[in-house]
Amino acid sequence: MIKSFPFFTYLLFVILLSGCEYERISTDCSTNAIVLNLQSVENTSCGTNEGEIVVTAEGGDGEYEFSINESAFTKEGVFSNLSSGTYEIVARDAITLCISDPITEDVLNIDGLQITLSQKSNTDCGSSSGSISITQENGLAPIEYRINNGEFQQEATFTGLSSGVYNVTAKDALDCESSISNIRISTGVSLSDQVQPIIIANCAVNGCHNGAQSPNLSVKENIINNASNIRSRTSSGTMPPAGRQDLTQQEIDLIACWVNDGSLNN
Template sequence: MNDRVLRLLYVLTFLLATSCQWEQMNPKIDCSTSPVVIATLEVQASQCDSPVGSFAVAASGGEPPYTFTSAGKTNVDGIFANMEAGSYIVVATDANDCTDELSVSIENTGGVNLTEVITNNAGCGTTDGSIRVNATGGMEPYSYQINNGEVQIGNTFEGLGLGTYSVAVIDQNGCESAQSVEINSGVSYEASIKSIIENNCAISGCHNGSVSPNLTSFSTIQSRASSIKTKTGNKSMPKGSSLSQQQIDLISCWVNDGALNN
């Protein structure tokens, strides 16, 4: 046997030997016997018109540790932050290069907004007022809150007295929209206040034009409303304090409403 043949036999023997060793050191893994399973833990939609969302995934089975890849990003904790709204394919890979994948969708939800506020008057000295609010946008269902109090499911607040209230709507993403709402008494100038002024203040020898101010003019009454409220309240007006407590309260409520020509 010549040298050329011997060298060829040597090379073949070496290749066969090393091939067997490689197969023994790196046996082929059957991923179906212990598959990797990926699951979604949490998806956070874009909040309050922000174009950023996030999601978290986890893996089980196979051979830990795992790596996770999506949209060109790879990590070992399965958390993907600062993601635009859209659908993503996430791949989990274990130590044996076995993989599993799933699709995750991030919704782009805008912030919730109060679109309508409906109020009912409280009445003078009573608590018959109410506020009902309507909202759109964001992620339903909504919850509602007044004056930073207890959160409720219903969108109506009842049993309210005269005053200013802060009403808020909160969506499922924690986005909030708040608005200041005024509850008036609803006391009417034409129905209640005008006759009190005419019969008790704008009379002969008093504020009927012979004495300043002239309370026969609504514009004057309106401009002096705060003073009228104070003086009728401390009973220095009209002379002799002929007003009943109910009349005094009606004047006070009307002025608190803004002294409207209603």
């Protein structure tokens, strides 16, 4: 006698056997776009944290959250107590989790050191050939520079950089500081030409993420919306699932480089 099962139990059983992970259907953010608007910027005096950036959002479902320089999202669109520097802000729909394009704004020292990004060179995937160069004005010599949390140096150029996001800070003889945040060194890995073919050949296959279950990874937008999860699972070796051919290290690296570049639709 063949024992029958409820449909949901059968579906769960099939998913477990296939090794594919079930996820909720992703929202099409292209039709639920969030638009971020800059309302005001207040600069600060040298050595103080008196700067402020105010933003609002529109579109989507109308419940918004905001993040500055990749910090945790909050419901407040007013960012106060800012020192001199460059800030990147995004808005997110609290319901759909669709994210706006970022805006980048400078909080300036009213009377002192200012720095700008004068040159940036990207790198190849798996390489460390990127570079960042900074110029300054109004600072009292000597001027020192550091990248991320490194040591200060007198050289205003940083070389040997791998893909990623970098912050540069400068200070002068008066200890007046200025910074630039979220300088991205990219690899140029293409979603259309390099990453999507890997996903379609190995993950968007019969019985897995080819439309039989969510997300359908044969669709470019779903790859973008699930980029972090794809990188995590391919790097850990759980995607493709057991029983299917493993990705090569080069394929894993290409996916990771594309995600580190910002999961671009390129």
